[in-house]
Amino acid sequence: MNTPTLDPRVTERRNPRTVDIDLASPLAIVDLINAEDRLVAEAVASQREAIAATITHIERAFRAGRRLFYIGAGTSGRLGVLDASECPPTFGTDPDMVIGLIAGGDRALRTPIEGAEDDPAGGAAEMDAHEIADGDVVVGIAASGTTPYVRGALVRARERGAITALIACSEPPPAMRDAADVCILPIVGPEVLTGSTRLKAGTATKLVCNMLTTGAMIRIGKSYGNLMVDLRATNAKLQDRSERIVIEVTGLPREEARALLVAADGRVKRALVMHALGVDAATADARLAEKGGVIRRVVPNAPPPVSERAS
Known part of the structure; x- marks a missing residue:
């Protein structure tokens, strides 16, 4: 019998510590999830230098009057939009200074748009529509490290002269790595529920986004x-x-x-x-x-x- 090929993405692997979670009591479920969440902060800390380098790029962009973009699909896109939307009330910034983009557009914030994340041309088109230019910073968010929409955006953003960064919780393939000037890779391991990247991967992504905008805003005197x-x-x-x-x-x-x-x-x-x-x-x-x-x-x-x- 042939052994089935396992998905190389760590975000798609089964977690051996939670295989019996369907039999667990509510308290045991809480303990299992909490134990996995404890791994997130260390994974983010392992990326401190890449995060700091990205903060430097963002600070330089802001001081030059340029912009920060987040772009992603699904949970990753929603987290970018969330971080961007918090900047004006928190730091008194213009809404066009930090912009969050999600595959499928704003409707995808509440309603999944099937297939949008598989379209690299859609990501590239967003970069064209927002007239990405030299001095801008574009941060792609892809928990799996493979989202075609994000790859398309990063490739086009770099072609247009922007600095590009990637936040992923699984080792990205060469094509995705090559599209990013900086890779931020908090590898948090398999999720409590297989493939549910709104859990540990989402938490890690939120922590990184917090650091990027907060760090850059502090650096420019906010x-x-x-x-x-x-x-x-x-x-x-x-x-x-x-x-x-x-x-x-x-x-x-x-x-x-x-x-x-x-x-x-x-x-x-x-x-x-x-x-x-x-x-x-x-x-x-x-x-x-x-x-x-x-x-x-x-x-x-x-x-x-x-x-x-x-x-």
Whole structure:
């Protein structure tokens, strides 16, 4: 009898530790999944240098006024869209600065579009449609490392002059590797349910995306210490957070902090520089622009130590 050929993709292999999960109690299922999830952080840590190199590329793109794109299919595409959509409220960025693309378009965020991921021309067409150019960074996300749609996008993005990166949780074939300037490969092993890459692979992908945008945003001055100083106060929660950040840094009473934010048109970073230097909004903006938007280069003092004042 011939031995069947096993799929070379680790994301498609059966996990020997969960073969009896269908007989497990709810608590045992939780323990099995949790034990597998514990492997994810170490897999991501093994890619620290590749992640850091990609952050450097993204920082360079942002400072040149260029863009970051995520592109993927299914869960991978949804995770890219999620990370991109969180950047404007978190970092006060323009929605066109970080863009998430998914095979099948926005309808695929909720409804699977069968066959879209198998179309490399579709990925290439997205790069053309968004006029990818020299200075942009395109990050393909493909848990299996083989998605044709992603490969097509990376190949075309590189042809158009972009820096390309790949996030995959299985060793990609040569054609996919060759399309990426940087490969980020947190190999998390077989899933709890065979092939269900929304589990460990999805978690690893989310962690990597978190690092890429957060790291690049920090590098271009979107934080002061560990405080988010470029958030947009688009709701009551974020308005309160903005005021608490100003209070934490300046020691002002809330009413004065609120008035300072009004004078700064709601921009926390601008308000902090205005207060520290005793200048108006235009001067604060000019000083920040001279120093690449990084408060620490404008205001020599570090943020105050962690206190209970803003808790």
